[in-house]
Amino acid sequence: xxxxxxxxxxxxxxxxxxxxxxxxxxxxxxxxxxxxxxxxxxxxxxxxxxxxxxxxxxxxxxxxxxxxxxxxxxxxxxxxxxxxxxxxxxxxxxxxxxxxxxxxxxxxxxxxxxxxxxxxxxxxxxxxxxxxxxxxxxxxxxxxxxxxxxxxxxxxxxxxxxxxxxxxxxxxxxxxxxxxxxxxxxxxxxxxxxxxxxxxxxxxxxxxxxxxxxxxxxxxxxxxxxxxxxxxxxxxxxxxxxxxxxxxxxxxxxxxxxxxxxxxxxxxxxxxxxxxxxxxxx
Amino acid sequence: xxxxxxxxxxxxxxxxxxxxxxxxxxxxxxxxxxxxxxxxxxxxxxxxxxxxxxxxxxxxxxxxxxxxxxxxxxxxxxxxxxxxxxxxxxxxxxxxxxxxxxxxxxxxxxxxxxxxxxxxxxxxxxxxxxxxxxxxxxxxxxxxxxxxxxxxxxxxxxxxxxxxxxxxxxxxxxxxxxxxxxxxxxxxxxxxxxxxxxxxxxxxxxxxxxxxxxxxxxxxxxxxxxxxxxxxxxxxxxxxxxxxxxxxxxxxxxxxxxxxxxxxxxxxxxxxxxxxxxxxxxxxxxxxxxxxxxxxxxxxxxxxxxxxxxxxxxxxxxxxxxxxxxxx
Numbered sequence: 171x172x173x174x175x176x177x178x179x180x181x182x183x184x185x186x187x188x189x190x191x192x193x194x195x196x197x198x199x200x201x202x203x204x205x206x207x208x209x210x211x212x213x214x215x216x217x218x219x220x221x222x223x224x225x226x227x228x229x230x231x232x233x234x235x236x237x238x239x240x241x242x243x244x245x246x247x248x249x250x251x252x253x254x255x256x257x258x259x260x261x262x263x264x265x266x267x268x269x270x271x272x273x274x275x276x277x278x279x280x281x282x283x284x285x286x287x288x289x290x291x292x293x294x295x296x297x298x299x300x301x302x303x304x305x306x307x308x309x310x311x312x313x314x315x316x317x318x319x320x321x322x323x324x325x326x327x328x329x330x331x332x333x334x335x336x337x338x339x340x341x342x343x344x345x346x347x348x349x350x351x352x353x354x355x356x357x358x359x360x361x362x363x364x365x366x367x368x369x370x371x372x373x374x375x376x377x378x379x380x381x382x383x384x385x386x387x388x389x390x391x392x393x394x395x396x397x398x399x400x401x402x403x404x405x406x407x408x409x410x411x412x413x414x415x416x417x418x419x420x421x422x423x424x425x426x427x428x429x430x431x432x433x434x435x436x437x438x439x440x441x442x443x444x445x446x447x448x449x450x451x452x
Numbered sequence: 453x454x455x456x457x458x459x460x461x462x463x464x465x466x467x468x469x470x471x472x473x474x475x476x477x478x479x480x481x482x483x484x485x486x487x488x489x490x491x492x493x494x495x496x497x498x499x500x501x502x503x504x505x506x507x508x509x510x511x512x513x514x515x516x517x518x519x520x521x522x523x524x525x526x527x528x529x530x531x532x533x534x535x536x537x538x539x540x541x542x543x544x545x546x547x548x549x550x551x552x553x554x555x556x557x558x559x560x561x562x563x564x565x566x567x568x569x570x571x572x573x574x575x576x577x578x579x580x581x582x583x584x585x586x587x588x589x590x591x592x593x594x595x596x597x598x599x600x601x602x603x604x605x606x607x608x609x610x611x612x613x614x615x616x617x618x619x620x621x622x623x624x625x626x627x628x629x630x631x632x633x634x635x636x637x638x639x640x641x642x643x644x645x646x647x648x649x650x651x652x653x654x655x656x657x658x659x660x661x662x663x664x665x666x667x668x669x670x671x672x673x674x675x676x677x678x679x680x681x682x683x684x685x686x687x688x689x690x691x692x693x694x695x696x697x698x699x700x701x702x703x704x705x706x707x708x709x710x711x712x713x714x715x716x717x718x719x720x721x722x723x724x725x726x727x728x729x730x731x732x733x734x735x736x737x738x739x740x741x742x743x744x745x746x747x748x749x750x751x752x753x754x755x756x757x758x759x760x761x762x763x764x765x766x767x768x769x770x771x772x773x774x775x776x777x778x779x780x
Binding site for chain 1 (some may be wrong): 561
């Protein structure tokens with residue numbers, strides 16, 4: 171009995187240790203990013219573009235990357251929403267429990283695990299075949315492909331939670347599936363849909379590998395859909411590699427800004443979904 | 453009179469509101485067709501990904517066979533020698549080290565959360581894991597460069613070299629700190645939220661009656677976990693680990709920043725390596741200037757995609773059977 175109790179306590183101790191290890195690694199990462207990024211961050215950093223070459227230029231800030239990232243992730247999220255909402259409605263409302271819905275779900279799950287560098291390579295091929303060069307549009311399309319499975323599966327999960335009775339009631343009143351989807355289901359699931367959108371946006375804004383091929387990089391503010399555009403993850407990646415401490419400062423502050431945006435989105439979407447779902451149930 | 457007017461208004465109401473001036477029935481049929489065709493996009497996209505990469509890889513087979521490509525050790529784009537073996541080896545090494553570091557910690561954490569932790573701990577853990585999963589890979593890379601690499605260089609590598617250096621596996625041939633170990637540590641933290649979340653879900657799917665039966669015959673809680681719960685959900689846990697491994701395989705930026713990027717066959721966990729995603733990301737710039745280079749890099753993407761697809765399909769099928777729904 172003594173041995174068994176020891177074993178019990180021993181493994182419980184290991185588990186608590188492992189749990190604390192995982193939890194503290196988050197704190198460790200945030201600490202490093204804040205410690206390096208905060209001293210580098212100032213008003214000029216956030217409101218100026220780099221002056222003279224992202225690799226050599228020692229003055230200026232990261233405004234180009236901030237704006238570029240918002241354009242890229244915003245556009246990608248919008249495109250993913252335009253495609254994802256109909257898919258989520260189709261598998262959740264129009265064609266519930268059909269073979270097609272199962273196949274679509276399975277393929278979305280598989281797509282969700284495809285590495286972003288593969289999306290980047292695919293986007294690159296797509297752009298070559300259309301005769302485009304690295305541009306905002308290319309980045310948006312690639313990010314939309316990357317975000318589509320994440321957003322759609324998250325929406326699908328909340329649409330599944332809608333009570334079957336509610337839909338039945340809507341059909342019983344003579345509503346079509348279109349009306350049920352856009353008048354009843356969307357109202358019931360709005361918090362979840364917004365959470366899904368924010369989740370996808372957060373993934374899109376932090377992804378570097380897919381925009382590396384397709385969006386390019388520039389020191390200027392985004393000029394148009396067919397112009398190359400800077401992004402925060404790439405600003406971190408490129409500027410960290412320079413030998414100049416001044417330029418590295420920009421990388422640290424870009425990393426801090428990116429982390430901040432992503433954390434706000436993650437916490438905000440959680441808060442929003444808690445708050446809105448409370449209203450939805452009342 | 454007044455009532456009639458309202459009735460008239462009501463009658464004309466739907467007409468004015470319908471955007472495309474479609475009747476309700478045709479709107480229904482139209483969106484049904486439209487949504488169905490959009491829904492086929494994910495299915496088509498998978499095929500399209502494979503097909504596009506395959507077509508772009510084709511040119512390289514003119515000069516090299518598949519086996520010389522996969523098992524070749526020399527990487528000389530200008531001499532048209534594209535041997536993927538060092539890169540495949542690098543990917544495998546980094547992924548294995550990451551999984552060895554991550555899996556035990558993740559399993560124990562997930563078991564703790566599912567079997568021991570109070571509900572309040574669980575409610576804290578969910579957002580915490582979400583945050584960990586939300587941190588961009590570039591930020592993980594920054595963390596790795598600033599914290600993990602110097603730590604390996606200054607303390608961990610010399611320590612291991614001193615005590616275990618006679619084993620080639622732990623020998624330090626590369627004093628920079630950038631290498632497989634650094635990549636493995638960073639990846640281990642990156643995949644942790646996935647593995648914990650999936651394992652937790654699988655553990656929760658085990659019927660409570662089984663636990664109660666085991667406890668009722670006098671087993672301790674750990675014995676219940678060891679002999680009953682883990683037996684029950686082993687396939688699911690393995691599927692979760694495979695899914696985590698496929699995440700690790702394809703991870704680009706964080707690994708690229710800390711792994712050293714030397715195309716060689718590593719012999720020690722402190723050696724530098726050059727995984728496939730890093731190869732693709734590092735060389736996209738010059739790939740159109742050297743003949744066949746782009747085909748080789750697309751081939752690297754194809755290898756990556758196929759491995760990840762196989763991993764994902766298997767684990768998704770297993771998980772969907774256990775948890776009742778697939779994991780997102």
